[in-house]
Amino acid sequence: MKYKPHQYQEYATERILDTPYIGLLLEMGLGKTVSTLTAIDRLLNDYFDASRVLVIAPLRVADDTWAREVEKWDHLKHLRIAKVLGSAANRRKALKADADVWVINRENVEWLVGEFGSKWPFDTVVVDESSSFKNPQAKRFRALRRVRPMIKRLVALTGTPAPNSLMDLWPQIYLLDQGQRLGNTITGFRDRYFTPGQREGHVVYNWKQKQEAEQRIYEAIGDIVVSMKASDWLELPERIDRTIPIKLSDESRALYKKLERDLLLPYQDADVVAQTAAVLSNKLLQMASGAVYDEDRGVKEIHEAKLDALEDIVEAAQGKPVMVFYNFQHSLARIQRRFPQARILRKGKDGIEDIRAWNNDEIPVFLLHPKSAGHGLNLQESSCQSVVWYDQIWSLEEDQQANARVHRQGQTRRIVVMRLVAEETMDEEAVAALERKATGQEELMQAVKARIEKVRRSE
Incomplete structure (x- = not known):
């Protein structure tokens, strides 16, 4: 794909090039990965000001996002990515690979520093989601601090650098x-910058900012930190749609394929009508989301990849409310088990109280069925900017109406609508149909027939 950067993406890239140590506070949806990779490419191949680049990221981001972005954009495809992941043996093998960029998960930073010590080889380091280094007592921070004098360039990326307080900075x-x-x-x-708050003896439980502390701190760091807010660069309110590809493990993919084959092969010679489709x-969409009902209405677990991805999104929201749409009851149950703090929209007066609580940011994760989030439901007064479709659906009307609960008149914030799409599953067909605005019965039947034919050819 040809890269046509927005103005804010060009600006982010230029700041990385111009400032050896730079913090970019990019809100979700502003394309931080491609902006950073574009700068890395120029540092490596135009400026010759970098030779070995290390990216530190959350595990699933390290495993998927950075390599996927390189493959996506034409101007980056020549970059070689080595994933320093898995067992110690696999990590050591990756470190010896002929690459341009090495990507490691943040949990292994201490191990990496221990491997090299004073022979630290990376002149350029990118910390993706730097707020995960906000604890000065954490091993990962102390390890990176040890080798910091040997790092020539460092880029810190995050949307919310101070999720709890300015102390995190x-x-x-x-x-x-x-x-x-x-x-x-x-x-x-x-x-x-702070004064002791609640305390017991010598133990201080919280600290309060001194007057004008925030302004003084931002003035102190203004030359090396750039705040990239959507409201600075985009006409608001804007809705950004993102497909989040969910990679299944080999074992989970094999189980899905087996269940899909068992489900579809009996229909290979049959005329698939609308009701059957x-x-x-x-069934296929249920399986793509990670579980399916068996003959006894028990739940057969297939994978937890979507739960893991949702966990990453909730973490990245850094305390801001997240709205999640589900379509299957077993998805609701599994989400509730993983996220005990999540709440569903109840009926009647209880539902009115839920809406009030949501609009006052009292619900961290709000679970909604698209049929329960139709016309007239006003949920745009919260500070939510992340809408997640955990299960995929075929109904364009339900999709549009559900998204319009937060992306509507009165909304002052940019909304990012994220669809969790399991790769090589029916999820992809449903989302493609929504994008084409072609979600009628004929489209559904053709999609199912296509899956049947694909399974038949694989036999």
Whole structure:
């Protein structure tokens, strides 16, 4: 795909090139990965100002996102990505690979520093989601701090650098400037900008910002930190639609394929009518989401990949509410088990209370069935910016009406609608149909027939 950067993406790339140690606070949906990779490519191949680049990211992002972005864009396809993941043996093998960019999950930073010690080989480091380094006592922060003097360029990427308080900023800024702007220690930073709040003896349970602390902190770090908010660059309110590809493990993919084959092969010589297509499609979409009902109405688990992806999204939201649409009861049950803090929209007066609580940011994860989120439901007053379709559906009307609950008049924030799409499953067919606005019975029947033919050819 040809890359046609938006103005804010060009700006982000230029700031990385111009500033050796830079923090980019990019909100979700602003294309931080491709902007950063474009800068990396130029540093490697035009400026010759980088030779070995390390990307530190959450595990699933390290395993999928960075390599996928390289494959997606024409101007980046020549970049070679090595994934330093898996067993220690696999990680060591990846470190010896002939590559341009090495990607490692944040949990293995301590191991990586231990492997190289004073012979640290990476001159350029990108910390994707730098807020995961907000704890100065964490092993990952202390390990990266050890090798920081040997790093020539460092890029810190995050949407919310201070999810809990401004105290979270100190470790992230220290990794950029080694204490020049906010002090060499967290204690000094705390004493300068905060006062003790609730305490018991010598133990302080919380700290309160001093007057004008926020302004003083931002002034101190303004030359190396750029806040990239959607409201600065986009006409609001805007809706950004993203498909989140969900990669199944080999074992889960094999189980899905077996169940799909068992389900569809009996129909290879039959005339698939609308009602049959609806039943088959419903089963396939259930399986794509990770579970399916058996003959006894028990739930057969297939995978947890979507639950893992949803966990990443909730974490990246950094405390902002997340709206999740589900279509199957077993999806609801599995989400509730993984996210005990999630709440569903109840009926009657209880539902009115739920809407009030949501609009006042009292519900962290709101679980909605698209049929329950139709016309007239106003949910746009919360600070939610992340809408997730956990299960995929065929109904264009339900899809549009559900999304319009938050993306509607009165909304002042950019909304990102994310669809969790299991690769090589019926999910892909349903989302493609929605994008074409072709979701009638004929489209559904043709999609099911196509899946049957694909299974038949694979036999």
